[in-house]
């Protein structure tokens with residue numbers, strides 16, 4: 001599904017501006033990487049797609065439908081999220097964590113009793129295999145798995161309902177570079193198989209270059225680059241990672257007043 005950001009602005013209650021006039025259309029099936037320094041606004045933009053944050057101005061549309069209170073319950077079943085710190089329940093088994101990706105469409109009694117339909121259990125096993133895990137990982141508690149294995153569980157959980165949009169917020173920031181590549185390869189392959197649109201925030205330029213169909217770079221909440229990886233030149237990179245010490249031309253607040 002296509003994601004449209006129409007003139008999105010976000011100002012936090014404390015006056016911090018996270019997003020400024022973000023105008024983007026991400027076509028269905030695109031693997032779009034959001035690149036930028038820490039605090040550039042990547043997470044805030046991602047979270048506006050599934051309603052975890054509400055823009056102060058502008059509108060997000062998914063396949064033409066405005067994201068809002070009435071559309072969100074149905075949209076959320078079609079949007080999955082992958083988190084930097086995996087977002088798993090550490091003491092729950094691998095199986096329970098993957099199954100959690102389907103609870104929004106299961107009757108409450110099934111969730112409470114843990115009696116799941118055979119088709120759902122089959123799907124858990126198929127996905128586990130697809131992300132390179134096996135049945136032994138299903139029985140182990142999430143906290144007993146390595147970081148790479150935990151993020152594989154996170155991916156399997158995200159794909160339980162065959163999402164049409166995947167929001168991946170720094171999905172490999174907690175992994176070493178080799179594992180990070182493996183996880184991004186799996187994310188891209190699984191998304192492509194389903195024709196899902198991916199919005200993925202990353203810090204690492206090399207990974208963005210290797211995996212993105214398109215890179216959108218944010219700097220202090222504003223889009224400063226939008227194009228294919230091969231169009232990104234050294235000047236763009238310098239601007240993306242430029243130090244932020246020219247920011248906010250207001251007088252420094254004495255610490256005593258700020259606390």
Ligand SMILES: Nc1ncnc2c1ncn2[C@@H]1O[C@H](COP(=O)(O)OP(=O)(O)OP(=O)(O)O)[C@@H](O)[C@H]1O
Pocket residue numbers: 012013014016017018036037038039040041042043044045
């Ligand atoms: N709840 C909040 N209240 C006030 N300011 C916030 C809040 N959440 C984020 N911010 C600020 O909004 C700006 C954008 O933050 P955001 O988390 O979107 O950046 P980011 O690019 O995802 O950074 P990182 O890569 O470090 O996760 C930052 O200045 C941040 O400090």
